[in-house]
Amino acid sequence: MTAERRFTIDELFVSTTDRKGHIRLSNRVFERVSGYERDELIGRAHNVIRHPDMPRSVFDLFWQVLEAGDPVAAYVKNRAKDGAHYWVMAVAIPVPDGYLSVRMKPTTPLFDAAVEIYADVRAVELEVEGDDVRGRKASIAAGAARLAERLEQAGFDSYPAFMRAALTAEVAARDAALAGHERGLDLGAADAGLRAVGEAALGTVDLLRELGERLAGHGELSEALKHKSGFVEELSEAIRLFSLNAILAADRLRDGRALGAVAGLLRTRSDAAAPEIIRLGTELEQAVALLSETSFRAAAGKLQTEMMTAVVEDLLDASTARTEAASHLQLLADAVSEAFEAICASIAAVDTVLDRLAGVSKSVERHLSVIRALEVNGRIEAARAADTEQVRVLFEEIAKQVETADTQLHDFTALATREDRDDGGVRREGRRRIAAVQTAVGAMA
Template identity: 35%
Template sequence: MNTQTKPSDIASSTSSTGSEIPFSFDELFFSRTDGQGIILSGNSVFQRVSIYSWNEILHKPHKIIRHPDMPKAVFWLLWNTIKSGQPIGAYVKNKAKDGRHYWVFAIVTPIDGGYLSVRLKPSSSLFRKIQDEYITLKKIEKSDNPSPEESANLLLARLKKLGFRNYNAFMASALSHEIIARDKQLKKGEDPSINNFNNLVESAQHLLDHTKEIFHNYEGHRHVPLNLQVHAAQLGETGAAIGVISNNYTTIATELQEKMTRFMESGTHVAETIDSGLFLAATAKIQREVASVFKQAPPNEGASQEKEMINLQQQQQAYSLKAAKGLKDISIKISHFKESCLEMRKLTASLEVTRIMGKIQCASLDAENSSLPNLINDLGQFQDAISHGLKLIDQANKTIENNVKYILEYS
């Protein structure tokens, strides 16, 4: 492992309180805790960067390195997630023994008897944005004194404004950004699996956008059946056919409403499964590198080399399997979503029949001076919007399927 510090890796190399601890992009470090966050072991990079001796840091709470600049929101999210048995990733500013700080992107995963945290040096443009968000949130915490959960909700709201659906989407994107930025710093070639996963995320967002657009179009036309019924009533006996058309459309619209819920849920499940798959794949990649580095490092007094190697290898293998399963889950979710799309197409075809019947009746009733033709045109626009949206979704589906196939073949 190269422990030489490069000038570009550090914000400040002075030892004054408040400056940044230097460490290189090729340095990865980890620590293992029990279920209460008590440090049980770690690697030499963790010990060196924190500046604590092993005697000072072992069997101490992990918060011994917590920096006061960190919003409590982050730790509430972290503990709430890992206690539920799920992994989490977060940008964390830590405090060394001498008062200096160092930033990491931490990946914390549940492990038998506690938790394992692996960390890398962040440098992406997203990292800089989150630093600003933390500063703002910390000011709010000082002035308004929200509970940790309330502060976490404030953070989630800000992330949503930055374009992330939820924290899982954010941490998956953040980790992939940091891996790409780190590889550039180390002059490594691009990781095709991470790039393809990012393409999956982009396609999933397109899919969600088109799905929401169809839903908004549905919402904008949901009153058409009622308006048709009103016109049928105004026309009396001559409007009987329009009444039948209105009833047909009402039946279709009711079924459409039922299918629309499943349609939206299916699209969301695809996106969420892709976010999860990306995070798992990226986590497995970093864990694999940590295990490789630790295997080559000289033993240190703070950890049993053999025991920690077993822990790291088991965790890496577990997350590699989870990542592979995640890819299969994406394929399953896409299949379910395509079924929802097929149901939507069938309903769209029914709408087309209803619209044609309406046009014929408008012509026979000489309804040019009424708003009935406009209603029928609205129905046509709605049908066209659904058809167009489904075509775009088809393209996104195919892109996702091709990327999943590629990742499966080369992973």
């Protein structure tokens, strides 16, 4: 087993490449951990640090997302110059004429799961490819299939869903690990331009951290609701089945006309509620997806902003040339600005979906209110007639279903009508701070 190159959770790597993956810029953390001097990296293909244990199918998915113009994240095992290995959580984005990547130390249980899944996927690829490079395409396809299978077993319906969850979790874990540690910059000796960049970057880091914490809470609630939504989607069919059984049971009674009428009304109401209940599930799934995407964008933007503070720190101790640092800072500032605009668009979309969710939830509650009244009437009628035990039990089952559904809908309503939706204020403050970053970086260049 090869040695592992160590680095700490507060350290961040950054590099940029051209469209073909040749390294243009790197920072001192990347150079130290990889074991390469700067002049050994610049101009080299980024796969100089590729580790043979990494599944080709993961890189294939990574590049598919990136080349489509979207940000992407992945756990990556790299190989240093001396053969040692090191793991990173990498988030990459397209930039003019190339790509920018920021990497951090992974620490969450999702990372442990990824290590085990990658080993399985890579074994499948090697088995299919054998010693013939002509089998590489088939091995990538086989690896992608196994990766999708393993991720589904882990509760993720796609690789993008996994990467969003993983990056969000890793950034949150990093924040928790560094809580209470001094993470500011000593800007006392900095010139006015560098001080402006550092202060603007630190302010943006704080805002994105707060936004990430808010979104994490909403994401946890919506994930819990997603797991509960299966019950709500089954509610209409359950009530319809109970009412049908009640109709059949009432038909067998000597005087079951009143009970049959109540059961018929229950069936009619359950049929009317069914489309609304289905719509409720659809709106919820969309809200969950949007919250997940927004959290991912916030985590990526925060990591990029923290990378700006790391570049400023390199400049403060003169370990990076100012012209090179200015290029890094400009790319990062543009990336953060783009990320924040995407966050704003996602937040607006989430608000729209949550408003619709609240409306549908209230509509379903109205249907349940009628169903509750009908089941009460059904039990009253059952109590008046003889030999109605079976019918009474059916109406009691309906009552239990409705009571449980009320609890579920309360949680839906809590999500949709939360009181902390000052998203307009967040957008305004965020844009103000991003503008300050852009102005400071532009003046420095």
